[in-house]
Each structure stands twice: as C-alpha cells, then as structure tokens.
Amino acid sequence: MRYDRFDFDVITEWISPGERVLDLGCGDGALLRHLTAARQIQGWGVEKDIERVRACIANGVNVLHLDLDQGLSGFENGFFDHVIMSFSLQAMHNTQGILAEMLRVGREAVVSFPNFAYWRHRQSILNGRMPVSDSLPHQWYNTPNVRFFTIADFEALCEMDDIVIHERLAFDEGKVVLEEPNFLASAALYRLGRRGLSRP
Amino acid sequence: MIAPQSVGRVTPQVAHFAEPLTLRSGGVLPAYDLVYETYGQLNAGASNAVLVCHALSGSHHVAGHYDDAASVGWWDNLVGPGKPLDTRKFFVVGVNNLGSCYGSTGPKATNPDTGQPWGAEFPFVTVEDWVATQARLADRLGIRQFAAVMGGSLGGMQAMSWTLQYPERIRHALVIAAAPRLSAENIAFNEVARQAILTDPDFHGGDYYRHGVVPARGLRLARMVGHITYLSDDAMAAKFGRSLRHGKAVYHYDVEFEIESYLRHQGDKFAGFFDANTYLLTTKALDYFDPAFEHGGSLAAALARAEAEFLVVSFTTDWRFSPERSREIVRALVHNRRPVSYAEIDCPAGHDSFLLDDADYHGVLRAYFDRIEV
Numbered sequence: 001m002r003y004d005r006f007d008f009d010v011i012t013e014w015i016s017p018g019e020r021v022l023d024l025g026c027g028d029g030a031l032l033r034h035l036t037a038a039r040q041i042q043g044w045g046v047e048k049d050i051e052r053v054r055a056c057i058a059n060g061v062n063v064l065h066l067d068l069d070q071g072l073s074g075f076e077n078g079f080f081d082h083v084i085m086s087f088s089l090q091a092m093h094n095t096q097g098i099l100a101e102m103l104r105v106g107r108e109a110v111v112s113f114p115n116f117a118y119w120r121h122r123q124s125i126l127n128g129r130m131p132v133s134d135s136l137p138h139q140w141y142n143t144p145n146v147r148f149f150t151i152a153d154f155e156a157l158c159e160m161d162d163i164v165i166h167e168r169l170a171f172d173e174g175k176v177v178l179e180e181p182n183f184l185a186s187a188a189l190y191r192l193g194r195r196g197l198s199r200p
Numbered sequence: 201m202i203a204p205q206s207v208g209r210v211t212p213q214v215a216h217f218a219e220p221l222t223l224r225s226g227g228v229l230p231a232y233d234l235v236y237e238t239y240g241q242l243n244a245g246a247s248n249a250v251l252v253c254h255a256l257s258g259s260h261h262v263a264g265h266y267d268d269a270a271s272v273g274w275w276d277n278l279v280g281p282g283k284p285l286d287t288r289k290f291f292v293v294g295v296n297n298l299g300s301c302y303g304s305t306g307p308k309a310t311n312p313d314t315g316q317p318w319g320a321e322f323p324f325v326t327v328e329d330w331v332a333t334q335a336r337l338a339d340r341l342g343i344r345q346f347a348a349v350m351g352g353s354l355g356g357m358q359a360m361s362w363t364l365q366y367p368e369r370i371r372h373a374l375v376i377a378a379a380p381r382l383s384a385e386n387i388a389f390n391e392v393a394r395q396a397i398l399t400d401p402d403f404h405g406g407d408y409y410r411h412g413v414v415p416a417r418g419l420r421l422a423r424m425v426g427h428i429t430y431l432s433d434d435a436m437a438a439k440f441g442r443s444l445r446h447g448k449a450v451y452h453y454d455v456e457f458e459i460e461s462y463l464r465h466q467g468d469k470f471a472g473f474f475d476a477n478t479y480l481l482t483t484k485a486l487d488y489f490d491p492a493f494e495h496g497g498s499l500a501a502a503l504a505r506a507e508a509e510f511l512v513v514s515f516t517t518d519w520r521f522s523p524e525r526s527r528e529i530v531r532a533l534v535h536n537r538r539p540v541s542y543a544e545i546d547c548p549a550g551h552d553s554f555l556l557d558d559a560d561y562h563g564v565l566r567a568y569f570d571r572i573e574v
Contacts (some may be wrong), residue, residue, distance in 0.1 A: 019539070042537055044534060044540070050545070050560045050563075050564075051560075051563075052542065053541075053543050054543075054560070054565065054567050055567075057540070057541050057543075057564060057568050057571070058567040058570065059509070060571050061541075062540055063541045063542070064534075064540075064541070064542045065542050065543045065544045066527075066542070066544075074527060074530075074531040075531070075534070077536075079535075137300070155450050194268065
C-alpha cells in the first residue's frame with residue numbers, strides 16, 4: 001500500500017515548486033516522479049533494494065543505492081528542503097537516529113507510518129492474533145517492520161526529541177480522520193521541523 | 201560460431217593527426233595515430249554516439265571479433281545488438297589511448313626526430329590528454345556531443361574527466377568501479393609494479409627495444425601484483441583456496457598452491473604481449489589523476505563545471521576502488537545538484553566485477569541506456 005493518491009496529494013501540497021527533495025526508501029521512484037511533474041522539484045531517492053534501484057533508473061528518477069541504517073552522513077546540513085520517508089520508519093532500527101538525520105540534512109521532514117493502535121489492529125490483538133491489514137500487510141514472521149508504534153507513541157517521541165510537528169494528517173482508507181486518530185486512523189502523515197527553526 | 205547478439209566481425213581503423221599535441225606534462229607529440237573501432241550507425245543528427253574508454257590494459261577492441269573468432273572484445277558482453285549498450289540504438293566508439301601498445305602512438309612507435317622507437321623518451325600522458333585526443337577523434341567522426349561516455353576503473357576516470365574538460369560535449373557519464381583520485385595505498389601498489397619493471401636488468405632505461413629484449417620478469421611481477429588487487433579475498437578463496445598441486449607440502453619454490461600457478465600464468469601471459477613502457481606510463485596516469493587538486497582538494501568544487509547526468513556504479517567486494525570512493529563522487533555531484541544515480545552491486549569478483557555480466561549490474565546499465573534519448 002506504499003503510496004495511494006491521498007498520500008501523494010498531501011505531500012505535493014507540502015512541497016513548493018523547485019525544492020530539493022530527498023525521498024528515503026523511494027521504491028520505484030513513483031513519488032519523486034509525481035513531485036517532479038507537479039512541482040518541478042529536484043529529487044533524489046535513497047533505496048537499498050537493487051531491483052527497485054533499477055526500477056527508479058528505468059523511471060528516470062535519480063536514485064542512490066544506500067543503506068539507511070548507515071545514516072545520511074554523506075549529506076550536508078540543511079541541503080534539502082524536504083526529506084521524505086513514506087511508510088518506512090517502522091522498518092528502521094535506528095528510529096531516533098534517522099529522524100535526527102532527516103532533520104539535519106533537511107529543513108523539514110515528511111514522515112508517514114501505519115498506526116499500530118488503529119481499532120482493527122486493537123481488535124486483532126484482543127482476539128489474540130497479530131494484526132494484518134492494508135497498512136500492516138505482512139504476517140508477523142515475514143514482516144519487514146521492526147518497530148511497532150502508534151500515533152500517540154510517535155508524538156511522544158517528537159516531544160522528547162525536540163521535533164516540532166507542523167502538520168499532521170491521519171487517515172483511514174484514503175479519507176482524513178479528524179476525531180480520535182489514534183483509534184480511528186490506520187496511518188498518519190506528518191510534516192516535521194526542528195525546534196527553534198520556524199517555517200519561512 | 202558467432203554469438204547471436206554479437207556485433208560480429210570488426211576491423212580497427214586508424215585516424216592520423218598531423219597537428220602537434222602539447223601534453224599536460226609539457227611534452228609534445230609532433231603527430232600521432234589513434235586506433236579505434238565503431239559499432240552500430242551514427243544517426244543523422246549524430247546524437248547517438250557513446251564513447252567507451254578503456255582501463256589499464258584495455259584497447260579499442262571493445263566488442264565483436266577479428267578473423268580469429270576467439271579474439272573477442274573486452275566488453276563484448278555489454279556492447280552489441282540487444283545488449284545493455286545496444287548497437288541498434290547507439291553508435292559506439294572504442295579508442296585506444298595514446299601511450300598504449302595496441303596501435304595508437306606509444307613508446308613502441310618511431311620517434312620521427314630520431315628514427316628510433318620512442319622508448320623512454322615518450323612523453324608522460326595523463327587522463328586529460330587522453331580525453332583531449334578522444335575529443336579530436338570525435339571531431340573527425342562528426343560527433344559534436346556524445347550521448348554518453350562510459351568506462352570502468354581508469355576508463356571511469358576518463359568519463360569523469362570528459363564532464364569537466366568538455367561539459368557541453370557529453371550528456372551522460374557512466375563512471376564504473378572508479379575513484380576520484382588514487383589513495384596512497386593505490387599509488388603504493390602501482391609503485392611496486394613500476395619498481396619491478398624499472399629494476400629489471402632487461403629494462404635498459406626504457407630502451408630495451410634496441411637491445412632486442414623485453415623486461416619480462418619485471419612486467420610479470422607487475423601484473424602479478426596488479427592481479428591481486430583486481431580480485432577479492434572471497435573470490436580468491438572460492439577459486440583457489442589453499443589447494444595444493446601435490447595434495448601436500450613438498451617443500452620447494454615451484455608451484456605448490458594453485459594461487460601461485462594462477463598468478464604466474466597471468467604474469468607470463470601478460471609479459472608475452474604487453475609493453476613495459478606502456479605499463480609505466482599508464483600507472484603514472486592513474487597516479488596523477490586528481491581533478492580536485494586544482495580546487496584545493498575539493499572534489500565538489502572540481503565537479504561544479506559538469507553539466508552531464510551521471511550513473512556511478514561500484515562493487516561491494518572491490519577493495520582497489522571501494523564503494524566508498526564512488527560514494528565520494530556521488531556526494532560531490534549531489535552537492536552540485538547534478539542528476540546522479542548510484543548503484544552498489546553485490547558481486548564477489550572484486551575490481552574485475554565491472555567486466556562481468558552480473559544480472560543486477562547489467563540490469564542497471566540497460567535501464568540507464570534505455571532511457572537515454574537520442
């Protein structure tokens with residue numbers, strides 16, 4: 001379920017024309033392609049799977065074959081306007097480190113992830129089974145996910161690590177969820193910044 | 201039997217240049233020849249030309265074969281109809297660099313001033329000199345701008361140098377298994393190889409031609425050292441391990457371990473056809489290459505001139521030019537906001553991986569060439 005149109009459209013709204021964008025875990029480059037067409041961005045993707053790297057190249061998207069768990073040490077402070085990580089944060093071991101790196105090399109970060117506390121997921125747990133859903137499509141034994149967290153957990157981490165939440169959109173089945181997002185939303189999308197840096 | 205995707209039988213051509221060439225070293229060649237091969241057809245707009253640059257011991261013979269069907273080009277697995285660098289779409293040029301022993305003017309050629317082989321008098325040549333002469337050949341062939349320039353190892357350095365010397369004449373650079381400059385360790389290996397040649401009693405200060413000998417022992421040692429750096433520890437372990445020719449130690453200095461046999465064979469083979477002066481010149485060209493030097497050591501500043509799009513490829517087991525050296529290039533390109541893609545291919549064969557047809561590697565190259573518009 002990596003990108004639905006909703007995800008694309010929201011991120012596009014947050015990106016200004018001509019920005020420099022880094023997309024971490026960029027898959028086949030679909031989002032960068034969309035942003036290049038819609039916002040004339042200059043984008044680079046980071047991907048660790050060689051088949052997806054090949055797909056990006058075939059799609060005409062700049063892609064860097066790097067392992068994110070090794071960090072973004074090669075990139076300069078504040079070089080990118082936006083650093084995006086769409087539905088990959090839950091698959092990273094070094095959650096705090098990667099968030100810090102995203103906000104070091106980028107002025108802002110855009111992060112989306114599946115909400116483990118979504119009501120259907122809670123129901124699964126109550127029934128004694130690990131949740132499997134559109135936003136958590138894998139079985140427990142083959143999931144690439146290594147961190148299981150909720151909207152409330154993520155926002156507590158942001159508070160602890162001095163990360164400012166500029167905007168949040170929670171959604172379920174492509175529709176925005178305004179009430180009780182930690183219960184009713186299957187996924188959430190954030191626009192983040194560093195404390196002390198105001199948005200221009 | 202000719203492989204179905206082969207460009208088939210090819211014939212090298214010679215371009216003679218009568219205008220003197222001043223080299224970076226200050227040396228002057230009054231005139232020179234470049235030997236080259238082409239595959240495919242140059243289109244009407246001359247927009248489909250791809251230059252393939254060769255590495256230390258390579259040549260213009262990139263693809264196809266000569267009368268002897270076994271004389272297959274060194275990158276034949278890449279170049280041909282239906283291959284990743286598809287000769288139905290592209291006009292591919294392979295050129296032999298100055299200083300080589302494969303036909304372009306080099307130390308074996310006759311110095312017009314003396315009527316003798318150039319030998320030790322042949323001027324030092326650099327990557328930049330090679331690129332400058334490749335540009336002259338492009339002029340001769342009617343190629344104003346290359347769709348792409350590609351190369352592996354030292355060839356990748358030439359592709360990079362193209363983007364700096366002639367930014368408007370290259371649309372894409374494919375820099376494979378290369379480095380932005382040699383490390384001290386790289387230079388150290390080259391120096392061992394050179395000392396092997398220079399101290400061979402048959403070297404005669406580089407003028408061995410007139411003595412009717414070649415410094416084969418030195419060249420052999422140089423190649424043996426080189427070969428160690430082209431392979432990986434894993435590849436050597438897998439191919440040779442500690443295999444003993446006699447099944448047990450027999451306590452002599454003839455071949456016991458199979459790796460010894462392999463290195464001796466490679467060394468002997470190489471010393472039988474390669475020119476020692478060419479080896480010296482080419483390793484020096486490698487050592488001197490450092491586009492960042494004139495920019496206070498900043499590769500990013502050096503690459504600011506580039507206008508091309510880049511594909512950078514490295515191999516996980518390459519310790520001669522490790523992936524980190526390629527990442528240096530990538531970082532400097534991103535700094536300059538250049539369009540760049542980077543692939544790090546998991547291949548066990550070390551530096552030599554760039555010559556193999558690993559599926560991931562060739563998949564990436566094919567995808568890149570497919571999207572180049574001509």
